[in-house]
Amino acid sequence: MDTLHYLGIGLAHIFTLRDIAVLVAGILVGMAVSIMPGLGLVMGVVLALPFTYRMSIEPSIILLTAIYVSGTYAGCFTAILYRIPGEPMDVPLLWDGYAMAQKGQPAKALGWALIAALTGGLFSSAVMVALAVPMSRVALSFGPPDYFAAVFFGLTTVVALAGTSLINSFISLFIGLLVATVGVDPIYGAYRFTFHSSILENGVPYVMVLVGMYGLGEVFNRLGQGLKLHGQPKKDIQIKTDFPSLKELWSIRRTLLRSSVIGTLLGIVPGAGATVTSFICYGIEKQYGKRRALLGTGLPEGIVAPQVGSTASVAGHMIPLLTLGIPGSGATAVILAAFLLHGVQPGPMLFTDPASKAVVYTILASLFVGVIGMCLLGFLWIRVVVKVLRIPQGVLSAIVVMFCIIGAYANRNSVSDVWVIVIFGVLGYVFEKLRFPISPMVLGVILGPLAENSYMQTMVSYHNDWTVFFRERLSGTLMVVSILAMFFPLVRHLLLKRKRARAGPAVQGAPGDAASG
Amino acid sequence: MQVVEKLRRVAPYAIILVASAYLYHRALGFDYERVPGRIGPDAWPRIILILLMAICAYQVLRLAIRRTLHEVEGVLQSLEEEADPSLLGDPQTHPGRAWVGIAFTFGYLFVFEIVGFFTATLVYLVAMMYVGGYRRPFSALAIALAATVSFVFIFMKIVYVSLPLGREPFLSVSVGVMKLLGIH
Numbered sequence: 001m002d003t004l005h006y007l008g009i010g011l012a013h014i015f016t017l018r019d020i021a022v023l024v025a026g027i028l029v030g031m032a033v034s035i036m037p038g039l040g041l042v043m044g045v046v047l048a049l050p051f052t053y054r055m056s057i058e059p060s061i062i063l064l065t066a067i068y069v070s071g072t073y074a075g076c077f078t079a080i081l082y083r084i085p086g087e088p089m090d091v092p093l094l095w096d097g098y099a100m101a102q103k104g105q106p107a108k109a110l111g112w113a114l115i116a117a118l119t120g121g122l123f124s125s126a127v128m129v130a131l132a133v134p135m136s137r138v139a140l141s142f143g144p145p146d147y148f149a150a151v152f153f154g155l156t157t158v159v160a161l162a163g164t165s166l167i168n169s170f171i172s173l174f175i176g177l178l179v180a181t182v183g184v185d186p187i188y189g190a191y192r193f194t195f196h197s198s199i200l201e202n203g204v205p206y207v208m209v210l211v212g213m214y215g216l217g218e219v220f221n222r223l224g225q226g227l228k229l230h231g232q233p234k235k236d237i238q239i240k241t242d243f244p245s246l247k248e249l250w251s252i253r254r255t256l257l258r259s260s261v262i263g264t265l266l267g268i269v270p271g272a273g274a275t276v277t278s279f280i281c282y283g284i285e286k287q288y289g290k291r292r293a294l295l296g297t298g299l300p301e302g303i304v305a306p307q308v309g310s311t312a313s314v315a316g317h318m319i320p321l322l323t324l325g326i327p328g329s330g331a332t333a334v335i336l337a338a339f340l341l342h343g344v345q346p347g348p349m350l351f352t353d354p355a356s357k358a359v360v361y362t363i364l365a366s367l368f369v370g371v372i373g374m375c376l377l378g379f380l381w382i383r384v385v386v387k388v389l390r391i392p393q394g395v396l397s398a399i400v401v402m403f404c405i406i407g408a409y410a411n412r413n414s415v416s417d418v419w420v421i422v423i424f425g426v427l428g429y430v431f432e433k434l435r436f437p438i439s440p441m442v443l444g445v446i447l448g449p450l451a452e453n454s455y456m457q458t459m460v461s462y463h464n465d466w467t468v469f470f471r472e473r474l475s476g477t478l479m480v481v482s483i484l485a486m487f488f489p490l491v492r493h494l495l496l497k498r499k500r501a502r503a504g505p506a507v508q509g510a511p512g513d514a515a516s517g
Numbered sequence: 518m519q520v521v522e523k524l525r526r527v528a529p530y531a532i533i534l535v536a537s538a539y540l541y542h543r544a545l546g547f548d549y550e551r552v553p554g555r556i557g558p559d560a561w562p563r564i565i566l567i568l569l570m571a572i573c574a575y576q577v578l579r580l581a582i583r584r585t586l587h588e589v590e591g592v593l594q595s596l597e598e599e600a601d602p603s604l605l606g607d608p609q610t611h612p613g614r615a616w617v618g619i620a621f622t623f624g625y626l627f628v629f630e631i632v633g634f635f636t637a638t639l640v641y642l643v644a645m646m647y648v649g650g651y652r653r654p655f656s657a658l659a660i661a662l663a664a665t666v667s668f669v670f671i672f673m674k675i676v677y678v679s680l681p682l683g684r685e686p687f688l689s690v691s692v693g694v695m696k697l698l699g700i701h
Contacts, residue, residue, distance in 0.1 A: 054677065167576050171533060174569040178540070178562065185558035190549035192558060193540065216622075223649060224615035394649025395660055398642045401622065406668060410678040415630060422622055429615055434529050452561045459556050 003133055009358055010365030013058070022059040023366055026066025027374045031074035032388045033067070034086045036396065039218075041071025041087065041274075042330040046215045047400065049207065049334055050407030057342040058359050062366040064338055065318070068331045069121060069367060070374040072274045072310040076113040077378070077386050080303075081106055084389070089275040089310045092282035096295065096302025103298050107242035110382070112303040114241055114375050115249065116256070120308035121371030123260040124267065124315035129364050132351065135323040139348035142324075144457035145468050149475035149482070151451045154270035154326045156482040158440050166489050168436045176444020177451070179204050187456060199416045207337045208408055209445045212421035213438050214330055215404040217428015219397045224429070241379050244300065255285060255301045259308035266309070267316015270328030270443075274310035281309030315367055322346050322360060326447065330439055333446050341411075527580045534573035541566040618648045633683025633691040638665045666698065673700050 013019060026048070033044035044067045052060035075086035080097035093113065100109040142150065159169040182193045183203030194200040249256075259281040266277045285305040286295050295302050318335075320326045325347035327333040339346050350356045378385070408421040431438055462468040470476045544566060547559045625641040642661035643654075651657055672678040673695065682691040695701075 167572060170572050171530075171569065171576075174565050174572070175533075177565045178569070181562045181565070185547075185549070188549040188558045190547045190558040192547060192562060193543060220615045220618055223618045224610075224612045226611040226614070226650070392646075392649075392651050394646045394651030395657075397649045398645035398651075398661075399664055401618075401645060402638065402642065402664065402668060405622075405625075406672055406678070406680075409680070410672060413679055415626070415681075418626055418629070422619075422626060425622070426619055429619070433612070455561060456556070459560075463554070464556060 003129060006357055006361040007129060007365055010361030010363070011369070013358070013362040014062070014365045014369050019059055019062055019362070019366070020369075022055075022063045023066050023370055023373060024377070026063040027070040027370060027377055028385075030067035030070030031374070031378065031385050034071040034073070034075040035078050035385060035388055036086060036391070039086075039396075039400070041068055042214050042334070043218060043400070044068075044071055045331050045334040046211050047403045047407065049211070049338060050403070050410045052338050053341065053410060057339070057344055058362055060338050060342060061335060061363045062370075064331075064335045065314075065363065065367060066370045066374075068335070069311065069314045069370050070377075071331075072314055073113070073117040073121075073307070073374050073378060074385060076117075076303075076307060077110065077382055078389060080109045080113065081386065082389075087275070089273075089278040089306070092278050092306035093303055095282070096297070096299050099296065099298035100300075100303065105242075105298075107240045108244065109298075109303055110241040111243045112300045113307045114378060115244060116259075116304040116307035117311045117378075118371060118375045119256050120260050120263055120310070120312035121315070121374075122368065123308075124264040124312035125364070125367040125371060127264045128315040128319050128367070131319055132323060132360075132364065135319060136348040136351040139323050140352075142348075142474070143472070144454045144461060145472050145475040146478070148451060148454035148458055149469055149478035150324055150326060151447050151454065152469075153478045153482040153485070154320070154328060155440070155443060155447060155451070156486045157270045158328070158443050160485045160489050165435060168434075169440050172431065172436045172438070173440035173444045176209075176441035177448045178444075179209065179441075180206075180445050180448025181452070186453075204420060204445070205411070205417065206442075206445045207341065207411060208417050208420040209424050210330075210334055210337060210442055211404050211408055212424025213428035213431070213442055214334075215407075216401060216421055216425025217432065217438065219401050219404075220425060220429035221432040222393070222397055224433070241382065248300070252301055252304055255289060255304050256308060258284065258288075259305045260312050263309035263312025264316045267313035268319050268328075270320065270326065273317070273329040273331075273439075274313045277309040277313040278306040281305040311371070318364075318367070322350060322363075323348060325450070327443065330442060333442055336446060523580065527577050530573045530576045530580070534570055534577060537566050537570045537573065541570065614648050614650075618645060621645060621648065630681045631684055632687040634680035635665055635669060635691045635694050636683065636687050638668065666694065669694060669700070670698050674698060 014023065029048060030041060030044055033039040033047075034041050045064045048063055048067055052063060055063070071087075072089065075090035076093055076097065078084040078086055079090040079094040080101050083094060083098045085091050085094050097109045097113065100106070100112075155173055159166065159173055178193075180203075182200055184190070184194075184201055185192055191201065262281055262284060263277050266280060282295075282302065282305050285301050286292050289295065289301050289305075291299055291301060317328050317332045320328055321332045321336060323346075325336065325345060327336045336346060344350075344356070350360050404421060404425070405418055408417045409415065411417055428438055430436075431441070458468060459466070468475070469479050541563060544559045544562045547557070549558055551557060621641060621644050625637055629637050639661050642664055643657050646657045646661065669680065673680055682688050682695075
């Protein structure tokens with residue numbers, strides 16, 4: 001009852017002119033960036049971050065979450081109409097979406113995607129509201145070992161899920177954790193890896209690492225790829241949305257429900273971002289769907305499953321962020337940065353103070369309104385939105401670089417911050433080139449101080465006895481799950497290797513076997 | 518040829534290994550007041566560095582000894598293998614462009630405070646568009662001018678960011694642009 005009361009207050013707040021304007025702006029930006037190959041929703045929230053410096057906390061987070069949620073939806077336009085996935089998460093959607101468009105039903109395919117985004121978004125937002133308070137109560141009982149175990153869990157799942165190679169993911173994570181140790185140590189006041197530089201004494205600002213690696217690094221990477229656009233927007237294609245009938249909707253109710261549940265649950269797991277969720281939901285449909293044999297030929301299930309999954313993962317990701325202060329993806333890492341820039345530490349305490357509770361519920365309410373708003377804007381302005389594809393890639397990348405540079409400078413009017421983002425931009429490019437994933441490093445930089453503090457507190461409280469992490473009930477469970485998550489890719493790899501060996505030499509050249517270090 | 522290829526693959530891990538060893542040595546020398554029975558500020562970085570060195574050493578040995586490697590992939594990578602690779606990202610066919618872009622960005626930072634935001638950004642944007650394959654000089658100049666003026670207006674007039682004005686004669690240009698935009 002208390003939850004509904006606060007949600008009502010949140011809804012009343014969101015319908016003020018300021019918040020609704022910010023929400024609409026966020027939805028439009030999210031749509032534009034998710035359509036453009038090479039930008040994407042993480043880049044969208046990174047580029048919007050500087051604009052939040054002068055805003056209060058509420059519109060800042062609403063802007064960023066609106067970009068995040070609409071970024072999971074708008075990519076379907078170009079994937080279905082032109083076979084141009086704005087982001088990897090749109091690839092599974094394209095398999096059936098583009099096939100349906102080729103059969104002469106592009107408007108219907110867009111209608112299915114819209115229904116899927118709406119269902120997934122609203123379902124997971126409802127789950128988020130229902131779980132937020134119980135989760136925050138659990139989080140309130142966390143001691144230092146539990147916090148360390150929760151962070152450890154977050155970092156290991158990111159490594160297991162997000163990376164191209166397990167070893168490279170670990171290296172990326174350790175480098176991130178190491179970057180977080182630079183500066184003056186908060187307990188002893190010792191100078192760590194500062195090399196007598198006054199710039200390094202305050203540590204490496206994580207916002208600059210985010211902007212550098214996700215923003216500049218991606219632009220340099222796209223320059224190296226030649227800024228190609230796969231496929232060209234066709235002028236003769238009919239751009240409109242046709243909704244499926246109620247009977248058609250009823251026929252795929254299982255897919256809608258299954259993907260909504262899986263998308264939300266996977267969203268809660270750190271590392272399982274919208275892309276992982278989209279692929280997994282499609283894979284599950286392929287495994288268990290009623291018409292699995294026909295998947296890939298233009299079935300609505302093939303559009304609905306990945307779209308529901310990716311949109312549902314957004315609210316799922318917001319749960320650990322708001323209740324524990326642990327981001328599980330690049331976009332939530334930026335949202336966490338926005339919270340911290342405004343002097344607010346997300347976590348269970350947000351749900352205890354009435355003032356911060358009102359802010360949190362306004363953010364939660366904005367997700368409901370944002371999901372409905374993005375579908376409405378997608379339906380009405382689809383013709384305008386797809387026109388962003390006509391912007392030349394060379395022009396776009398130059399403008400993006402400028403946003404990154406000014407964004408870094410605007411934080412403290414400091415050129416040294418700009419140097420930091422350029423250095424991390426180059427590092428991001430080198431990481432991409434060497435196939436080291438970026439997410440583990442970024443999350444390592446952000447979660448490093450939290451991990452170190454809880455580790456140090458535990459060591460002080462338990463007289464340097466590290467076995468406490470495994471002896472305490474909650475931390476022990478999380479540590480065991482983390483270790484299992486860490487070894488999951490290894491076990492999967494060994495099982496696949498054995499399966500391929502049994503299948504004989506004919507399968508040796510199959511995809512996935514040739515991945516080399 | 519095989520040796521060169523092996524060295525190329527081993528190099529990143531070897532470099533990280535050497536750098537970690539150096540940082541570990543630095544961590545041993547952190548200056549702080551020791552409290553008996555309590556771990557110091559070097560404990561956490563040392564744990565990370567030991568793990569980093571161990572994993573790099575393991576990878577260097579693997580790459581040095583074995584002819585082919587079957588890398589253990591993250592879950593996302595194995596899922597994406599079903600997809601057409603061209604849909605997920607292109608290979609680095611123009612690495613030179615990326616490095617030229619990086620060089621231009623460093624150059625921009627060097628002159629940023631001397632020539633001022635307006636002039637430096639105008640030139641930088643045209644240069645970056647050229648590197649990005651946009652080969653219409655007049656159009657590029659017009660876009661760069663419009664973008665730079667917009668950036669100055671948004672960040673100086675609306676968001677109140679004090680962007681560098683540069684030294685004379687560029688200072689006069691920056692001030693002139695600000696006057697035109699009504700920024701005081």
